[in-house]
Amino acid sequence: MNILAIDPGSTSTKIGIYRHGELVKGCIRHPHAEIESFPRVMDQLDYRLAALEGYLAEQGDTAAFDIVVGRGGLVRPVPGGTYLVDDLLEADLVRGVSGEHACNLGGVLARRVADRHGVAACIVDPPVIDELWPPARFSGLKGVERTSMFHALNQRAVALAVARELGRGYRELNLIVAHLGSGITIGAHRQGRVVDVNNGLNGDGPFSPERTGGLPLIGVLRLLEKGSCSIDELKVVIARRGGIFSYLGTVELTEVEERIARGEREAAQVFEALVYQVAKEIGALAAALDGEVDAVLLTGGLAFSQAFTGALAAKVSFVAPVLIRPGEYELEALVEAGVRVLTGVEQAKRYGGSHEDRP
The missing domain is CATH 3.30.420.40 (ATPase, nucleotide binding domain)
Structure with missing residues (x-):
């Protein structure tokens, strides 16, 4: 073949x-x-x-x-x-x-x-791929539904691989899988179905190297009201020019770490905020799974950073064992x-x- x-x-x-x-x-x-x-x-x-x-x-x-x-x-x-x-x-x-x-x-x-x-x-x-359970679809505004959009291919591939490593079936496990790349999506995999996940492309969840994640809505409306940007321009910012890029002008976490090593305070603050927001999303999904989590999986390009995964594991290891599988599968x-x-x-x-x- x-x-x-x-x-x-x-x-x-x-x-x-x-x-x-x-x-x-x-x-x-x-x-x-x-x-x-x-x-x-x-x-x-x-x-x-x-x-x-x-x-x-x-x-x-x-x-x-x-x-x-x-x-x-x-x-x-x-x-x-x-x-x-x-x-x-x-x-x-x-x-x-x-x-x-x-x-x-x-x-x-x-x-x-x-x-x-x-x-x-x-x-x-x-x-x-959409397997959200009913409570995860509610946004808080009738007529606006939360939608499933995430790194499905890699999240499933990593989850299946880890299940094999553990000698368990994917459908037997409750996993939280964090794909950490230029975009970040974190999914609750409950017995083979991704029942909740942030829509990282459309402005949901933690910020990432180039995406804004969730934003204060009134602040965004004020930007539009002032004419600071058009709706189409804002869509580009949310998906490609937000996150680390908007603060530091780079999408490379290695550069951020180098700037931290040189004593740049803003770089250190942005790095800490990234860890904080990802950890908070993992904690939220642990609650969604009633605390019944077999493992937290960290994957994607950012998972190559030992500083990042180390800081993140220190904050979420209380949820379940943290397994790091850097890169994409x-x-x-x-x-x-x-x-x-x-x-x-x-x-x-x-x-x-x-x-x-x-x-």
């Missing part, structure tokens, strides 16, 4: 090439300034496709693939699983029906490459789904394109 996995992030495109039973991973870095030059995420398509093709050529890997699997994007709420990228799914990815994010490029890039090889393109466990999850489809263990689903698809 020959499988290509594509995982677009805010400033990178991760690549997985699976041949002869071996997965080789790589990463294309996209300078922040270049990414910022595109008004919309989907405007990056040709830029990213050229970078992907250049990467494959540099690797000398131009042989045919049997399937191309991309990271799922912000389509309409759906049950978990693997979905064929057809015209309807691609159209909703291009439109960004549930929001703008680099992950929307995953399925479209996969289809562009797959078409050239004459094979199927799929996405797996998109961020809009999304490429592995994409390849595993491709293997399941090619071997007939799983049949790729057809996307319905309706909110009624939500379980």
